[in-house]
Structures are given as structure tokens and as C-alpha cells.
Amino acid sequence: MADSILQFEGVSKSFFGVRALDDVSFSLPGGHLLGLIGENGAGKTTLMNILGGVLTADSGTMTLRAGKYAPRRPADATEAGITFIHQELNLFTNLSIADNIFIDRFPRLGRSPFIDRRQTRRQTAKLLESLSLSLAPQTLVDRLAPGERQLVEIAKALSTGAGIILFDEPTTSLTAAETQRLFDIIRRLREQGKSMIYISHNLGNVLELADDIVVLRDGRVVDAGPARDFTIDRMISRMVGRAVDQVFPTRRSRPSEDIVLEVKALSQAGIVRDINLVLHKAEVLGVFGLMGSGRTELARMLFGLEPFEQGRIRVNGAPCDCISPTDSIRRGMAFVTENRREEGLLMDATVLDNVGLVSLPAFASPRFPRLLRHRQLGGAVARIVESMRIKSGPVARTLARNLSGGNQQKVVIGKWLMSRPAILIMDEPTRGIDVGAKYEVYGIVNDLTARGAGILLISSELEELMGLCDRILVMSKGEITGDFDRARFAQESILHAAFEGHQGRR
Amino acid sequence: MRKTRDTMVMAALRHTPLMLFVVVFLLFGWLSPRFVSYQSLENIVKQASYIGIMAVGMTFVLLTAGIDLSVGSNMYLSAVVAGLLMRHYNLPASLALVACLVVGLLFGVVNALVVTRLKIIPFVATLGTLWIGRGLGLWLTESVPVEFPQSVTRIGSERLFDGSVPLPIVLFALVVVCAAVLLRRTALGRQIYAVGNDIEAAQKAGVNTARVQGTAFVVCGLLAALGGFISVSQLGIVNAGFGKDREFDAIAAAVLGGTSLFGGIGSVFPGTVLGAILIQMVTIGLVSAQVDLYLQPLVAAAIIFAAVLLDSLRTRQLATLSRRRIRVEELGGDS
Numbered sequence: 029m030a031d032s033i034l035q036f037e038g039v040s041k042s043f044f045g046v047r048a049l050d051d052v053s054f055s056l057p058g059g060h061l062l063g064l065i066g067e068n069g070a071g072k073t074t075l076m077n078i079l080g081g082v083l084t085a086d087s088g089t090m091t092l093r094a095g096k097y098a099p100r101r102p103a104d105a106t107e108a109g110i111t112f113i114h115q116e117l118n119l120f121t122n123l124s125i126a127d128n129i130f131i132d133r134f135p136r137l138g139r140s141p142f143i144d145r146r147q148t149r150r151q152t153a154k155l156l157e158s159l160s161l162s163l164a165p166q167t168l169v170d171r172l173a174p175g176e177r178q179l180v181e182i183a184k185a186l187s188t189g190a191g192i193i194l195f196d197e198p199t200t201s202l203t204a205a206e207t208q209r210l211f212d213i214i215r216r217l218r219e220q221g222k223s224m225i226y227i228s229h230n231l232g233n234v235l236e237l238a239d240d241i242v243v244l245r246d247g248r249v250v251d252a253g254p255a256r257d258f259t260i261d262r263m264i265s266r267m268v269g270r271a272v273d274q275v276f277p278t279r280r281s282r283p284s285e286d287i288v289l290e291v292k293a294l295s296q297a298g299i300v301r302d303i304n305l306v307l308h309k310a311e312v313l314g315v316f317g318l319m320g321s322g323r324t325e326l327a328r329m330l331f332g333l334e335p336f337e338q339g340r341i342r343v344n345g346a347p348c349d350c351i352s353p354t355d356s357i358r359r360g361m362a363f364v365t366e367n368r369r370e371e372g373l374l375m376d377a378t379v380l381d382n383v384g385l386v387s388l389p390a391f392a393s394p395r396f397p398r399l400l401r402h403r404q405l406g407g408a409v410a411r412i413v414e415s416m417r418i419k420s421g422p423v424a425r426t427l428a429r430n431l432s433g434g435n436q437q438k439v440v441i442g443k444w445l446m447s448r449p450a451i452l453i454m455d456e457p458t459r460g461i462d463v464g465a466k467y468e469v470y471g472i473v474n475d476l477t478a479r480g481a482g483i484l485l486i487s488s489e490l491e492e493l494m495g496l497c498d499r500i501l502v503m504s505k506g507e508i509t510g511d512f513d514r515a516r517f518a519q520e521s522i523l524h525a526a527f528e529g530h531q532g533r534r
Numbered sequence: 535m536r537k538t539r540d541t542m543v544m545a546a547l548r549h550t551p552l553m554l555f556v557v558v559f560l561l562f563g564w565l566s567p568r569f570v571s572y573q574s575l576e577n578i579v580k581q582a583s584y585i586g587i588m589a590v591g592m593t594f595v596l597l598t599a600g601i602d603l604s605v606g607s608n609m610y611l612s613a614v615v616a617g618l619l620m621r622h623y624n625l626p627a628s629l630a631l632v633a634c635l636v637v638g639l640l641f642g643v644v645n646a647l648v649v650t651r652l653k654i655i656p657f658v659a660t661l662g663t664l665w666i667g668r669g670l671g672l673w674l675t676e677s678v679p680v681e682f683p684q685s686v687t688r689i690g691s692e693r694l695f696d697g698s699v700p701l702p703i704v705l706f707a708l709v710v711v712c713a714a715v716l717l718r719r720t721a722l723g724r725q726i727y728a729v730g731n732d733i734e735a736a737q738k739a740g741v742n743t744a745r746v747q748g749t750a751f752v753v754c755g756l757l758a759a760l761g762g763f764i765s766v767s768q769l770g771i772v773n774a775g776f777g778k779d780r781e782f783d784a785i786a787a788a789v790l791g792g793t794s795l796f797g798g799i800g801s802v803f804p805g806t807v808l809g810a811i812l813i814q815m816v817t818i819g820l821v822s823a824q825v826d827l828y829l830q831p832l833v834a835a836a837i838i839f840a841a842v843l844l845d846s847l848r849t850r851q852l853a854t855l856s857r858r859r860i861r862v863e864e865l866g867g868d869s
Contacts, residue, residue, distance in 0.1 A: 122730075184739075
């Protein structure tokens, strides 16, 4: 067994009397990749913040290369050779790749305050080359695709010469190909002797990459050991504390013949071409595609957030040529966007304000339509929060920012449930949320269809679509390249359709 | 075909401030041929130099996503202190300039401390120091105008390089060159852009964000005092209304030059320089075109409003254009 490079011993941390971490002990062997898994709220983030010097532990110690390690500021962690790659990227879109990488330690021209630009460029080029990223160092980050940005973050981490690298959900915004490329790089880093901690809800990825796995639940280490002893089932059951025999809940309803949404020959130059689709009442229609296939853009066009040049959209049989989100909502549509932080939630508003937002007109006072009936609104929101089991403090005082990712997503969905939509478009509704919360989202999808809503479900997780949908449409390069009925669901042919037009290049 | 057209449209949009500048210039030249003479051009740049210098300082603050409303009060207070010192201690003009700059610098330091230590948002913080600065100046002078001796007014009409270039223009150029180099070629400059883009990310990247923000306010304060001194050297007198509302000229010049009020976007050269000269050109152009005196503010406002409107349209158009191009790349198979 390799010597441990980093060790946690009896680390505990409480927030306002609530235990976030309880006597956590494990060690990271040098040159290994350790997969750290657990549901949202299990304490992974707290633990990483303690390691990074953002928080200090109440008790317990950390040992780094046989010496005591007690960081008090993020800079201490950097100095000790520990670097973090966060789920949200910390890049400056208005600056070049080179500027981003060297922002806190530009090489200087001698002792002058001036940047040695040639040196900066050359070092950046070398880093980018080591990641097989063929981009010019002067390229503005604004122009990069999400996958490329992620790799720039890694280049930044490598440029510090760190020996320990932490990945926190690094693949959420990556395409399948970009993910594989990232994994190749991670493996190469391990060969070079870097030690890594990899946090992810994508258990398959963790199992594929990790040498060791540590499972956290409710702030405690509930399982740890070599990755080869783990299976996905064991990981899930340890994480949630019970065996999960069924990932997807059984459907209680069947699609009807009534059409709620019909799209004919929808086109927008450079984005989508000739899109035709039909969504029935009580149907879950999946849309699968790689990133950049135009699936999100399609969803935004249907809801009226982006323009289209040609085509017709009919909602409940009525044509609507010029649509805006306001019209769409009035027609009974709802849209759970893929980006809950920026588009789905008012982060600094309360849960009450967030959930009630869309339905405010329904709570106007009958005599003074400009005034709200507060008590009724509060009651309705409380019922939604209760029925969706959103874990939150008092709804009128808890800010959306302070909820865990899974609960935030439930707030986004809850907002639309309040408006009782006939058509619900969901773009990546389970991205970055844990197994338990995913299961609950699936349950909500089922309940809605049982009530007769039609759901357009966009997801990168094929298993999820195959488990939930009645039909799956596949998009590639802005066109629909496949249409599969439940009876014809097969992973291989769906993926094949998603890669259509991508052949001949990697 | 479409692609080349888009590229051309993009290139044109990128340089809107410059094109606008040319259009306004030609327009006034057409209305009054006298306007195009070297003499009148020199006059415009000379008149623009003090607002231009202040606008350069303002650009620093705007780039960090802050704003400094106190520059008008700053130029008043620093000029008053310099004038009173000259009157009571017979200070030579050079030392008066130093005193003026020191007051401006300290004013900037106060702004920096209020924003970074007391964590008051720049808008409110500098609104506060705007009143304090003006109040201090009024208290010191009892609102009596402060007159400056000839040694100062001589600076305003001084010409360098064998009398070919007025001193204010030389100072303006010097400030612009220093500022442009600082922003482009030093770590601090790049960090100013980084802080304006995303202050939290800058913190996480190890940037001392308080220092960066603070420096921007100090630079802005220093340049406000310098701009004020140049203005004094041209006027010879500081009355109670000196510098009032000049913060808006400075902000307008920076924004006309393409600096974003949301931080992270903008440049001193050509951006702010063009903006400052454009504003002055409109003012002087209206006079030489003999527009009714009482209509002039309205026409000037209309031209500036149109410029800012054009700029916001341009930003939106640029965003859609560049986004579409990225999509086409993604879809078109360039990985």
C-alpha cells in the first residue's frame, strides 16, 4: 500500500449546533485517486472547504506529507500544493487564457512591474499543449466552449505545480467526448504521481476512475475501501442508507391521443433545422443529444425565449406565431431551465418568493387586483413545499441560496407546479443533484403526467430518459436524427443517432 | 457570403466609437467650415483634456465594476486647498500643484477605505464623500471664490515643444499613455479587469481584490485633482460651483468610449479618449454652428443620448453575432 500523503483524523464541524461533519477519518494514498461520494448535504463540501482553508474544523487534525496541516486561508492551501477545480468555473470571460492562468502571479520583466508577455504566452502554450488543447494563449475565454473552459481551469491548477488536486463535479457541463478527454488527462496526471480527490454524483464515473472510494452520509464516513470492491448498487445503498431496488418509479398513466404541443418545420439559421414534433397529453417525450446539438436552443424557442425564422407552433391546437414567455405561461407552458443558479432561481429571494413568483396573478385580491392575498399565497406555497418535501427553514425567511442543490431544483420545479402547467419543458432537471433528490424529481414527473400534463424532458443521461420517457427524440447538429418508441429503446441505436453527422472526426 | 458580411458588420460595430467620432466631426465641419481648422481642433482637444484626465481615472473605477460620484467635489476641494495655501503661504505654483494632488490622492484613499473596509457599495460611498468634499470646501472658503495668481494661469496657456502644443494636451497624452500601459502591461491592470468581471472568482484565484479596488479609487482621486488643477489654470478662479456635475461628464466620456458600467469591459485608449473629445466636440461644434444658446444643452444631450443608444444596440448586436458564430463553429464541425 502506498504511503498516505493526506490524512483526516477525527475531523468534526458543526454549524449552529447542527453536525455537518462527525469524526471523519480517512487517508489519501500518494499517487491515488480517491472518489468521494455522498448525497447532497452529506458533508462533502464542508470537508473540502476545511481542506481548502475556507472553514476551520471544530476538532480533529489533518496531516499533509507527515506534517501537521491547518490552513487558515485559501492561500495556505495553495501554498501547501493543494488546488481545487470547482463545479462552477472561476474564469474571467473578458480576459485571455494566458491572463486567466497567471492572474495572481504573472511573470515580470526583470524587477519591473511590467508583465513578461512572451514568457506568459510561452508557458501557457506549453500547459495547453500538455492537455492537448489546441488553442492560442491569447484567445478570450468568452469564446471557449464549456469543455474547453474546464480544461483551462485544469491548466491553471497544473500551473501552480500542485501535488494534490481536487475535482468537484468536473463533468456536469461537459459532453461525452469532452468527459473522456478529461478522464484521459486525469489518468495521465495520476501516472505523473499527482494525488487526487474526485467528487461526483456520477457514480459510474467514480467507479471507472477511482483507486479508493469513501462514502459520506450525514457527516460520517459510512464506507471506505478499494474501488474494485465496490459496485454501483453498493455505492447507492451506502449513500442513501437503504437498498434502492428501483431507480425509476412505475408510471401510473398512459399517454392519451390528445395533442398539447405541435411543432412543424421549425428552423433558425445556424441553430436548428426543420424540427417537427408532437407532444401528447400525459406523455413524457425525451430529447437526447450531445451538448451543442441544439436541444436547449429548441426548448428556449418553444418557450419564446429565442426567435425562430420559420415554422409553426401550436399549443392545445391554437397556433401561436409570435410568442414570448408571458404568452407561453398564459397558455399553460412551464420551463425548468438547465441553469438553476442563473436562470431558474432568484438566489437572494426567499423560498416563498421563488415558489410564488409565476402564480402571483392568481393570488390577486378580487376587489383590488393590484394587491396580493398574502395569506392564501403563503398557504399555497407551504402546501407545495410540503408535498415536494423541500427541506427548508421557514419559507418566508429562508433564502434560495441557502438550500442544497437538490432542494433548490425542487423549488424551481415547485414554482411551475403552482401554475398547474399543461406542458412542462424540463432541461436537465437532475443535473448535479443527488440520487435521493433525483428519485423525487422522477416521482414529480410521474405525478404530473398522471394529472394529464405533457412533459418534454431534455437530458444528457440516456438511462434517465430510457427509464422515464414514452418516446425519445434524438437531436444532432440542430436536426432531429432519431425517433424511438418505448418498445424500440436501445442504448446503442440512440447514441448512434446522436452522433449522426459527427462521423469521420473524433 | 453571409459569413463575410457578418464579419464586416462585426468589424464596423467594434469600432462604433471611432465611426461616431468621424460622423460628428464631418457633420459640424459641414455646418461650419471654420470648425475643421487646426486651430479649432487644437482648441477642442485642449478643452477636452481636463475632463479627459478625470474620465481616465473614472475608467479605472468603472472597470472594477465600481463608480465614483465624488470626482467633482474632489476637484473642488483639492483646488480650494491649493488656492488657500497659495494665498496664505505664498506657495509657488509647482508646490500648489503638489498640494492639490496630495489632497486628491487622500480623497481617493478615503473612498477606497470606505468601499473596501466598511464594505459600502461604491455608489453610496462616493455619494457620501461627494457631499463631504463639497461641504469641506465650502467651509474652508465660506463660499467666497478663490482667485489664483498669474503663476497658475500661465500654466494653462503654456505651450511646449517650441510653442507647438499646449501643456494641457501634453499632460492629457501623458496620463493616457501611463494609464494604458498600466492597464495592459501590468499584473495590476489585468487584475482590474478580472475583478470587474467576477470579484468572487478573483478572490478565489488569489487576487487581493481590496487592493485592486482601492487602487482604482486612488488613481481616480489623483486624476480628478490633476484635471481640476488644469481647469483652474484655464479659469484662474474657483467659485463655489466649481466641479459640480463634472462626475457625469467623466462617466459619460468613459461610457461613450465603450466602457461598461457593469465592469470588466473598456479601454483608456482609444475608448475614453475618444469619448472625452467627442463630448467637447459637440459642445464647441454647437457654438461654432451658431445654434441657439438655449437650445445647445438640449442638442448636446440628444447627441450624447443617441451615441449611448447606438452603443447599447451595438453591444446587443455584437453579442448575437458572436454567439451565432460560435454556434456555427460548433455545429459546422470545428472542434
